[in-house]
Amino acid sequence: MQERGLEQGPEQGFTCHLAGREVLCSTPQRPAFSLASGQPDVRMVRGNFEIGDSPTGRVALAAARMEGDDLLLSEAPGAAPLLRLSARGDSLQVTALNPGHDRVWIELTAQPGEHIWGGGEQMSYLDLSGRRFPIWTSEPGVGRDKSTELTRLMDEQGMAGGDYWWTNYPQPTFLSSRLYACHLDSSAYSVLDFTDPARHGIEVWEGSFSLEFFAADDIAALVGALSTRFGRQPALPDWAIGGAIVGLKEGDASFARLDAIIAAGAEVSALWCEDWIGIRQTTFGRRLFWDWSWNEARYPGLPARIAALKERGIRFLGYVNPYLANDGVQYQEALAGGHLALRQDSDEPYLVDFGEFDCGVVDFTNPASLDWFAERVIGREMLDFGLSGWMADFGEYLPVDLRLHDGSDPMLLHNRWPVLWAEANARAIASRGKTGEAVFFMRAGFSGVQAYCPLLWAGDQSVDFTRHDGINTVLTAALSAGLVGNAYSHSDVGGYTSLHGNVRTPDLIKRWCELGAFSPVMRSHEGNRPDDNLQIDSSDDLLASFAAMSRVHAALAPYVRHLSDEAVATGLPVQRPLFLHYFEEALFAVQDQYLYGADMLVAPVVEADAAARTVILPGDTPWRHLWSGEDFAPGTHIVDAPYGQPPVFYLPSSDFAPLFATLKA
Incomplete structure (x- = not known):
């Protein structure tokens, strides 16, 4: 300067x-x-x-x-x-x-x-x-x-x-x-x-x-410099990219549903049951019971279930967040240990309304409290129990009128809170020697979260195609976050938020399955109101679509492994804006398609009831259509997009072209 x-x-x-x-x-x-x-x-x-x-x-x-x-x-x-x-x-x-x-x-x-x-x-x-x-x-x-x-x-x-x-x-x-x-x-x-x-x-x-x-001299080098500044994520483990992570939350019945999904031909790497800790029904929908240990009544014999799944090459994932319901056992333990943030006007714990139930805030400005949560909750109740990963939810809710252990101004700690939350998770995993093997995924973040969080998820999209809250926002989220040092992003296949009569359509689920297949991690979610919404196994047709796209996702694992290793070495994200490799002003605002690494271009269908879409093919060499094998010249094209064949192209010169060719319809 x-x-x-x-x-x-x-x-x-x-x-x-x-x-x-x-x-x-x-x-x-x-x-x-x-x-x-x-x-x-x-x-x-x-x-x-x-x-x-x-x-x-x-x-x-x-x-x-x-x-x-x-x-x-x-x-x-x-x-x-x-x-x-x-x-x-x-x-x-x-x-x-x-x-x-x-x-x-x-x-x-x-x-x-x-x-x-x-x-x-x-x-x-x-x-x-x-x-x-x-x-x-x-x-x-x-x-x-x-x-x-x-x-x-x-x-x-x-x-x-x-x-x-x-x-x-x-x-x-x-x-x-x-630049x-x-x-x-x-x-x-x-x-x-x-x-x-x-x-x-x-x-x-x-x-x-x-x-x-x-x-920097080019945009890719600039992105790499930022990733160096904020910290790079470890390579994703093989299990996380080698098949779909199926999200079910129906207690013990989830296992029979999983077997039916696999029998339908799905490639599955993990079962994710966020309700492993029990549920709480609210007007918003089916919520979880925020006390972070196995709920035996809802999942009887879970340790044996986890062991049996692992023998089949299937991991088990759960859920946790940094708050404790005041009607739970761990809240009382945290209270006795002095691990909760306090009210400004008394020494009573500060309680946050999370929608028909109240929670205490684990005070991560107290090193002993961060260690307690990392060891007592994540380490013992989750990692030692057999979980291979989890959704590390929330982190955005720190109020600005509470009292923190270190005397910090909550106005300055609010944005930092997700980083401290990520650190607690990363510390627990490191304590068990499982960095790069166990995976947690977060939606909340701020500067520095990159050094701790191995995987982002795009949050709680509405179950629709709307411009500012639907499936298309997943692409924008991945591309923008990737530019500031986050190599890996994914989303809830099917979307999450269903309110005021807004429910999933078969069209939405099929298109989201396609998007999930061309993301580094493919994970489904039943949403906040599972009983009101279609699921990936609600019909033979939907299940066939999910299974087919899970097989595509699994087939691409060698390429995703290459991209993950590249992210570790260079800081470049897996999903990239077109301008990252084709620095042309006409591409600077394109956010409805992306480069999947340097060799593949994905243009997901993000509009309802669309049978085709416009695709921009950049550069000066032809691109090969993944499904037909037809070569397309650079430029703008209207490309057919039947279900199961979203517009995806690759460079014929790619070292992975033989792999891509195996997916030809």
Whole structure:
């Protein structure tokens, strides 16, 4: 990072350059920094947030002077300095000199036609240009589109409708088509604002933080640099990619259903029973009993069942989250051990409403509490019990009005909470020597979760094709998260959220099976209301579709192994935007198809009742249609898409072309 153009006098200003790129320019006419004192107003209802602010005394910092190697910014020449800028390598440390200033606004240089990506796991838009993205981990909302009736109804019920920027996994990191990236190293509430074509805005609710910059000669190298910064996931184990993970939650009856699914020809690598700890029926649907140990009444003889499955090459997976129901045994143990976060006004545990039941918050700022959960719950009750993996759910619900063990401000810990939750899971697995063998998957995240979480899942999509909350958001989630260091993503085959009469159709299930087949992990889910919805085994037709696509998924395992090894070596994600290998502006906003590694292109059907779709084939060499073997020239084509044959293409020159050819219809 270089500061240049600093002049003393009334017209002083400065610029910052990174590898020849101007990334910041501040002039008296348009200062790049301003600050104020804020007063946050935060309301949470079951993981959904309303966040407001009443900043006072906002000051634009129009003057700058050098002090040693640092820049001191003030309102006017000769005025007392209010902000210090310290360049350290390719990072810029920003420090407010008045402790009362806890709001900082920064404007970075933008250029006409510049495109922006990143922001963590974004569901609605891959290209962030022209929009504003608050960075705060939360429930993503149901509907996420203020023009729809479903979103309106959910907003009436606990602010739960959401909007395009709501996400379980935000991250204040963006990549530019100018081949640089910027990361805000702060866990505070922040906003990335790309609505001004001349400036990229960053709003930070903290007075001390740093901006980290990265530059590269191509976009793939830039993605690799970010993966190095945040931490790379281990290679996925063979069992996780070698067949479908079947999600069932019907207690002991799940095993007979699994046998029928296998008898229908499905390639199955694992059985996932999230209800292994028991259930709790609520108006939302069939919920789980949040006490993390085997429920013998619902799954009698489970240890023997797990052992028998393992002899057949089938793993058993469960479920856990970082909260404890106050009517459970482990809650009382945590309470006695001092492992729960407390109320601000008393030494009583803080209870969070999760929808008709209340839970305590395991306080991960207490090292002893994190160790207790990792060892006592995940280690002993899950890994030692025989589980090979689990959904590590939630992480977004940390309230901002509780008291934490280390005295941290919950406003600063809220975004960090999913990272601490991931660390607890990773620590438990490492303690048993099973890193890279046992797999947990998370929906919540923030900067740094990459170093702990081996697999993302895209959260709780509605069981439909809607623009902002349906099957298509799974693609956007994988592509955006992959750009900031998350190599592996997958989704609930069939979707999850079914409310207000919104239920699965056969069309949706078949298309989601196809998408799952061309994801690194293929895992089905029965959803929040299993009895109201079609399942993969509800009919012979649906079961045949699932079985066929599970066989495709299993057949691709050698290629996915190659992609997983490549992710470890380079940091490149398995599912990639087209522009990662074909850096053309026309491809910068394409989010409904992806490259599966460098050799395969997948264009899932994400519209209802579609028998064909438009596909863009990039580059300057032909692509071969997976199912027919026909070669297609680069360009845009309308491609037939009967069930079981989504538009998928590969490069004939690929080392894996013989493998791909075995899938020809």
